[in-house]
Amino acid sequence: MSRSLKKGPYxxxxxxxxxxxxxxxxxxxxxxxxxTIIPEMVGFAFGVHNGKEFIKVQATEDMVGHKLGEFSPTxxxxxxxxxxxxxxxxxxxxxxxRKTEE
Numbered sequence: 301m302s303r304s305l306k307k308g309p310y311x312x313x314x315x316x317x318x319x320x321x322x323x324x325x326x327x328x329x330x331x332x333x334x335x336t337i338i339p340e341m342v343g344f345a346f347g348v349h350n351g352k353e354f355i356k357v358q359a360t361e362d363m364v365g366h367k368l369g370e371f372s373p374t375x376x377x378x379x380x381x382x383x384x385x386x387x388x389x390x391x392x393x394x395x396x397x398r399k400t401e402e
């Protein structure tokens with residue numbers, strides 16, 4: 301559910317201060333995944349914490365209005381299991397080994 305228009309976007313005050321003080325090329329570390337990306341943030345690189353490590357997110361114009369946390373996944377996708385999937389993966393690795401042998 302989106303935030304009310306009369307309230308405006310949520311931006312952590314500490315993060316906004318960091319953006320104003322930051323120099324270009326510097327990564328701004330933040331734990332504030334709920335902060336909305338605003339036009340002043342475009343061009344900066346953010347280290348968004350996913351619970352384990354900081355994921356580098358380069359803010360672009362397309363990202364304005366989205367939250368920082370959307371670009372830093374918190375879970376790692378393993379894979380869909382099953383016998384069929386394993387057989388397909390075995391065939392794919394066999395093809396790769398044949399290509400490297402030639």
